[in-house]
Amino acid sequence: MQKIIVCLKRVVDYNVRIRVKPDGSGVVTEGLKMSINPFDEIALEEALRLREKGQAQEVVAVSIGPEDVQQQLRTALAMGADRAILVQTSAELEPLAAARILHKIVLSEQPGLVLLGKQAIDDDCNQTGQMLAALWDRPQATFASKLELKGTVATVTREVDAGLEVIEVDLPAVVTSDLRLNEPRYVKLPEIMKAKKKTIDVVAIDSLGVDAAPVLRVTRYDTPPVRSKGGMVKTVDELVTALRDRGLLA
Amino acid sequence: MGPGGYLTAQTDLRGYLTEWRGLYSGTTPCVLLPSTTGQVAEILRLCARHRIGVVPQGGNTGLVGGAIPHSTEARPQVLVSARRLDRIRSIDAEDFSITAEAGCLLATLQAAASEAGRLFPLSLAAEGSCQLGGNISTNAGGTAVLRFGTMRDLVLGLEVVLPDGRILDGLRSLRKDNTGYDLKQLFIGAEGTLGFVTAATCKLFPQPSSVVTAWVTLPSVAAAISLYGAARDHLGDDLTAFEFASQFTVELVLKNIPGTRAPLDNPGPWNLLMEVSTPRTDSGLEARVQDFLATMQDGNRIIDGVVAVNRAQRDALWHLRHSMSEAQKLEGASIKHDVSVPVARMEDFLADATAAVGSMVTGVRVVAFGHLGDGNVHFNLSQPQDSDGAAFLARWDEISHRVHEVAVSFGGSFSAEHGIGALKVAELAHWRSGLPLELMRAIKFALDPLGIMNPGKLFRAE
Ligand SMILES: Cc1cc2nc3c(=O)[nH]c(=O)nc-3n(C[C@H](O)[C@H](O)[C@H](O)COP(=O)(O)OP(=O)(O)OC[C@H]3O[C@@H](n4cnc5c(N)ncnc54)[C@H](O)[C@@H]3O)c2cc1C
Ligand SMILES: Cc1cc2nc3c(=O)[nH]c(=O)nc-3n(C[C@H](O)[C@H](O)[C@H](O)COP(=O)(O)OP(=O)(O)OC[C@H]3O[C@@H](n4cnc5c(N)ncnc54)[C@H](O)[C@@H]3O)c2cc1C
Numbered sequence: 001m002q003k004i005i006v007c008l009k010r011v012v013d014y015n016v017r018i019r020v021k022p023d024g025s026g027v028v029t030e031g032l033k034m035s036i037n038p039f040d041e042i043a044l045e046e047a048l049r050l051r052e053k054g055q056a057q058e059v060v061a062v063s064i065g066p067e068d069v070q071q072q073l074r075t076a077l078a079m080g081a082d083r084a085i086l087v088q089t090s091a092e093l094e095p096l097a098a099a100r101i102l103h104k105i106v107l108s109e110q111p112g113l114v115l116l117g118k119q120a121i122d123d124d125c126n127q128t129g130q131m132l133a134a135l136w137d138r139p140q141a142t143f144a145s146k147l148e149l150k151g152t153v154a155t156v157t158r159e160v161d162a163g164l165e166v167i168e169v170d171l172p173a174v175v176t177s178d179l180r181l182n183e184p185r186y187v188k189l190p191e192i193m194k195a196k197k198k199t200i201d202v203v204a205i206d207s208l209g210v211d212a213a214p215v216l217r218v219t220r221y222d223t224p225p226v227r228s229k230g231g232m233v234k235t236v237d238e239l240v241t242a243l244r245d246r247g248l249l250a
Numbered sequence: 251m252g253p254g255g256y257l258t259a260q261t262d263l264r265g266y267l268t269e270w271r272g273l274y275s276g277t278t279p280c281v282l283l284p285s286t287t288g289q290v291a292e293i294l295r296l297c298a299r300h301r302i303g304v305v306p307q308g309g310n311t312g313l314v315g316g317a318i319p320h321s322t323e324a325r326p327q328v329l330v331s332a333r334r335l336d337r338i339r340s341i342d343a344e345d346f347s348i349t350a351e352a353g354c355l356l357a358t359l360q361a362a363a364s365e366a367g368r369l370f371p372l373s374l375a376a377e378g379s380c381q382l383g384g385n386i387s388t389n390a391g392g393t394a395v396l397r398f399g400t401m402r403d404l405v406l407g408l409e410v411v412l413p414d415g416r417i418l419d420g421l422r423s424l425r426k427d428n429t430g431y432d433l434k435q436l437f438i439g440a441e442g443t444l445g446f447v448t449a450a451t452c453k454l455f456p457q458p459s460s461v462v463t464a465w466v467t468l469p470s471v472a473a474a475i476s477l478y479g480a481a482r483d484h485l486g487d488d489l490t491a492f493e494f495a496s497q498f499t500v501e502l503v504l505k506n507i508p509g510t511r512a513p514l515d516n517p518g519p520w521n522l523l524m525e526v527s528t529p530r531t532d533s534g535l536e537a538r539v540q541d542f543l544a545t546m547q548d549g550n551r552i553i554d555g556v557v558a559v560n561r562a563q564r565d566a567l568w569h570l571r572h573s574m575s576e577a578q579k580l581e582g583a584s585i586k587h588d589v590s591v592p593v594a595r596m597e598d599f600l601a602d603a604t605a606a607v608g609s610m611v612t613g614v615r616v617v618a619f620g621h622l623g624d625g626n627v628h629f630n631l632s633q634p635q636d637s638d639g640a641a642f643l644a645r646w647d648e649i650s651h652r653v654h655e656v657a658v659s660f661g662g663s664f665s666a667e668h669g670i671g672a673l674k675v676a677e678l679a680h681w682r683s684g685l686p687l688e689l690m691r692a693i694k695f696a697l698d699p700l701g702i703m704n705p706g707k708l709f710r711a712e
Contacts, residue, residue, distance in 0.1 A: 013560075014561060015561045032459070033461075034462060035559075035561075036559075041559070041560065073557050078559075079559065184563070186558070186559070187559050188556050189540070189552075189554060189555045189557070190544075192544065193544045198512075
């Protein structure tokens with residue numbers, strides 16, 4: 001195929017401890033380390049491997065966000081993406097808005113495959129890929145732990161509650177990656193330097209003419225209740241008594 | 251001592267009486283597990299009265315047999331474990347300090363600091379098992395010495411029980427306290443020979459918010475040293491770790507430790523793990539490090555390198571570094587050296603020491619890795635392949651002495667961070683003979699005239 005599009009979301013690094021703003025209006029993001037959503041990184045790695053196997057000619061990384069998301073796109077280019085597109089906006093987008101924007105990009109780029117992470121680790125929505133497939137009116141294969149292309153068909157192994165499910169979808173299609181799809185590569189120095197010369201096209205969100213207004217109203221953010229500290233028991237009898245006291249044992 | 255305060259059954263004692271590498275095992279009628287400073291004081295008072303030796307033990311991860319009651323001692327000894335002295339007494343984020351008891355695991359301290367939005371910078375491969383008291387008593391080093399110093403640089407105040415049972419309360423968090431002799435310094439690195447450390451107040455630092463970790467391959471140690479100077483010039487204080495390892499060491503890790511993978515497909519003879527970090531939210535840090543390394547590659551000072559793009563990759567690179575001791579352990583008998591030399595002499599030291607041991611034992615395998623930024627290398631030797639391990643170990647003293655001679659000839663030390671314990675008593679007597687040893691003995695006698703604290707460690711009784 002000619003082209004694979006990989007969608008990358010910038011999120012607060014998974015190692016950062018998230019704090020809720022004192023007024024409950026959101027979480028603190030200023031000054032925190034930001035990274036590519038780990039599932040998206042896996043999606044990118046998969047696209048690169050397909051290209052290296054000769055099954056695609058070009059890998060295009062697409063992100064939506066403020067200007068400094070270019071930094072994460074540079075990382076994607078250093079990993080091996082051929083070029084990148086940034087749809088620039090300072091607004092927080094919901095999955096539907098993101099899917100609408102990605103749909104516009106997909107229509108103009110005409111890829112043979114779109115790869116995304118199964119979910120972003122900030123809102124954990126797990127919706128964008130599915131919504132994009134619906135808008136685009138193409139098949140979807142979510143939670144991929146294995147992906148094989150043959151002609152116009154993609155064979156995808158999915159991680160589902162009952163185990164593994166293997167499905168075939170017609171291309172072009174949307175595939176979202178699960179954790180075990182692959183292990184992303186290290187970025188080598190010469191690639192980092194090469195990436196500096198690759199292009200990032202910046203597209204103003206307004207120029208796409210999509211409705212990106214939020215449809216959900218968030219009333220309040222709260223930290224989850226702290227787990228109460230466990231206690232130690234000395235004997236089996238004590239354990240049994242403790243469980244009985246809590247009604248956990250008849 | 252109360253219930254849970256002591257152990258006497260031989261099966262319960264075993265874990266306390268053998269050390270990590272299995273080089274030493276000891277004997278004692280009982281292990282005592284005090285849970286308060288007052289109990290430690292009572293133990294020491296009784297032991298002094300009855301002239302019983304006291305062997306302090308922390309996490310028992312020390313590598314020189316310092317925390318083991320050796321059966322070669324004539325007097326009876328009890329082992330006193332700090333394990334139950336494990337409370338964090340206070341954290342003061344504004345004062346950038348933490349006060350904790352000796353038995354706190356290093357990893358627990360790090361986590362508590364992090365919880366308070368601060369960094370406790372001491373870090374080493376044994377951090378899940380070693381304790382604050384052991385770190386202090388060995389003046390531990392580790393992988394962040396370059397930026398934050400050794401344990402000595404991190405201690406603000408100590409609470410110590412003296413050999414007669416009196417308690418020296420110096421738990422102050424003052425940065426400035428010029429009030430006569432700085433007594434706490436005596437106990438840092440004393441390896442339990444002057445008193446029992448029960449608690450400490452330590453420095454905390456701002457938490458790093460940007461961290462960049464790179465793995466670099468190099469053509470030579472000389473290239474690594476030149477890179478080190480350039481890195482400090484370029485990145486200043488943001489350079490936090492500069493660890494190195496021979497390619498042979500890395501190959502042992504890849505071979506013996508499941509789940510590890512090579513960072514690069516074009517390795518060179520030497521490898522570097524470099525970390526740069528800053529508490530600033532410095533979005534340009536990554537680019538600065540990349541540009542710096544690219545310039546070095548253009549100048550042929552490095553062969554190639556990778557930069558971790560996420561936390562998982564960063565952890566994987568550190569896992570390679572932290573698995574080196576373990577990987578070597580699986581290669582049979584080993585003779586280990588923990589030497590330091592001025593950074594600029596590292597290449598000369600390695601060349602001479604490698605030649606020296608090669609001429610003593612044909613086929614000996616040099617496993618060299620360590621903290622290049624501190625001039626500290628673990629110049630470890632694995633037995634020749636398919637040889638008799640016991641015969642190799644039998645030559646420990648002779649081989650070690652030769653390696654130490656080479657280190658000292660370059661202005662180095664025969665013991666950089668692991669200390670003396672029981673292992674290097676003869677070497678200490680040799681390399682610090684005369685006035686230094688005389689002064690050490692004078693200090694020992696002033697604090698512990700009965701010689702009950704950790705008998706036979708550092709030096710033999712007169
Ligand atoms: C895998 C591995 C990696 C290591 N890496 C490093 C490294 O990078 N840098 C480094 O410096 N060391 C390193 N070490 C050595 C060791 O972990 C450190 O020296 C550590 O500080 C020892 O702490 P511990 O609590 O285990 O002390 P122990 O081994 O229990 O005791 C060490 C000495 O301190 C004395 N002692 C312990 N607690 C007290 C106390 N409360 N009061 C008085 N004396 C006491 C003991 O008597 C003994 O002499 C490593 C060890 C291992 C096994
Ligand atoms: C204007 C002013 C500002 C100051 N600001 C500071 C400050 O910001 N911080 C600070 O810490 N101090 C400050 N001080 C105090 C003083 O300057 C410092 O303590 C300085 O380190 C003393 O050095 P000195 O050579 O003058 O020593 P001296 O005053 O000559 O001696 C000080 C002590 O050291 C001993 N001593 C001197 N030389 C030796 C030696 N070679 N061997 C053994 N013992 C020796 C002396 O016997 C004496 O006990 C200040 C003083 C002044 C006048």
